[in-house]
Amino acid sequence: MRNKIWFMAVVLGIVAFLAGLALAGVKGMTTPVIEKRILEKKIKPSLDKFFDGLDLENDCIEDRQVLDLGKDARGRKQVTTLFLGKKGGKAVVAALQTKAAGFGGDIEVLTAFSLDDKKILGVKTLSQSETMGLGARVSNDAEPFIQQFQGMNYSDGVEMRSNGGQVDAISGATVSSVAFTAAVIRATELVEKNVDSAAAN
Amino acid sequence: MKTLTQEFTKGLWEQIPPFRLVLGLCPTLAVTKSLEGGWGMGLATTFVLVCSNLFISALRNVIPPKVRIATFIVIIATFVVITELVMKAYTPMLSETLGVFIPLIVVNCIILGRAEAFASKNGIGRSLLDGFGIGFGFTLALAVLGALRELLGTGKLTMFAQANLDLTIIPLGEGREFLFKFMVDPPGAFVCLGAMLLLMNLISERSARSKAA
């Protein structure tokens, strides 16, 4: 019987079915934990730091909105999360997660904006896989490259020094710096485009 | 026939995977940048190995021989994905350290090798002991390699970064991240692995000689 083709199909089918069930169960159990963990461990501390002393009237993590960015080159849906901090019913600060391809993979960046005076409050690397000691320095908050974004005015756009802008690259890690800056630029564009409409809601 | 104790202890020295079976070298070289990476990878592999050994051994009389590899892979892949999700949820920092090498456990030769060579031919009890033995041997080897590389490379030993458990053995000067960066670079992994293989062979040669004498 064990060499019959239907038996093989049945055994393999049952094994695969049970495996699928088990995976669906585990996935259902872990997904909320993973999402909550990312929000709490990675985004919340940064937002607390960037928005420190502003006395926002809402919890920007609770009020987060998902922005639909359309589809990428491979047709996959692209989304990002927008965090808005309000004061007197008006959005005053915003933070947004963007990414760009670096030297060793995507660099994910959280950029926080002050909307009234159009200034960047701060940037934070959420994930990266750059070269240790060179590009990986983008994940060090004390790095001058990261520090220079703080307080930067974005009303005229953000651009690398080599393109006539104001951002100095990390020496020896040009690709990573360009990618990081590209992510920040993307965030600026998205904020300019989306925040008014979001605040109206 | 081995005794049950031997079934367990063979994995710790006689058949210790990276050094004796010389299997599973990809994770051995890739994740042993730190002590934590070493034991984390080792324990994740052990979990998958024990579970897959258990199920494959239990189903060994049901699985048709012609589709056995496909069945093994489905079972192994299931446990790998479970491990990956659980680690992402509960040990996020470790999961980030290991990165893509967690899903790659599915192609680790040790697991499929034990499934094919051992679990599909032996009873549940023996298969479990075999899984634990080989798994702990793998963990031990990776942890030692990771500790050696991390200590030489950065002067630190990371036990569990999520709980801030790390020791600074050799303090570095201001602004320095590395002691001897080569050791935590990929080529350093080859050199360390080679040095450990040399040491293992030296020890077993010595002990064989003293037994013969």
Next chain:
Amino acid sequence: MINQRFVVSISPHIKNGRTVRRMIVTTIAALAPAALWGFYQFGLDAVALVAVGITAACGTEALISRLAGKSSSLSDGHAVLTGLVLALLVPAGVPFWLVIVGAVMAILVGKMPFGPLGGAPIYPALVGLLIVATSWPNEIKSYVQPTTAPTELKVEGAADAEFPRDAVFIDPSDEAEYKTADLFMGKQVGPIGAISPLLLLLGGLFLILRRVARWQAPFGFLVGMGVAAGIGHALDPGGCASASFHLFTGSAMFGAFFLCTDWSSTPVTPWGMFLFGLIGGGLAVLLRIAGLPYGAVPWAIVIMSLATPIFDRITPTPFGKVASHA
């Protein structure tokens, strides 16, 4: 068990008065003028670094031979050469421990695992150099201002760290400031033993005339670098310096004559050697343009060494050979 009564030693087996020892002594003699120029330009620090490098290399080799229970191979002089080449390829300002680690690694990782002589797939001194260069990327760039160089020469690291090369004049737009003659005569900043293209060229020709080295690989290397740099310069003068600039800076000359002519890590056939050099030279220029943190020439030669078995397959057809009917 086979009772090993008859031990075949490593090649060369022909006895004609040329010994491995003499070949190595000739190589050291050929390096001597460039090394002395380095000592003159960089002072006692450079002398001390070279002494430390040689001592560390010899000590490591003696220790390993002893531990492995083999007779010491120190007398062939290869350890001395390894330590010397390593020390000549680092700038004069590096700390002593860096040279020591490099020499130990060169012997421990680069040489001894492959047998005392003639087995190393990569030039051992380069293994040591690149291990320390990747481990301490800042320390390895401790360039020192030479005694007789024109004062406007920049020491790398201070001025422009954006394009670190193994050549010191980093920014191609600065090229106009440096006179090719100065570079050629050795009035430039760089690794201790590699700043004088003139003396290295003379030393290399001496090696070739004494038939210790063959001409194909160095010739190919220089042609490769020259052509690649020439094309690059013609296409984008701002991004790539001229051919003479590339050839006379960094460790280009040193690499061509003393690294491309190693016995064990380079091809053995004439065409193999030439292609090895040609592609290696082109690769070195590419690596420099791409802004490798340190040591474009050493890296290019190491990469080519790994391809040596492929070049060795280029064999000349024996005279009179008829195609076989396979």
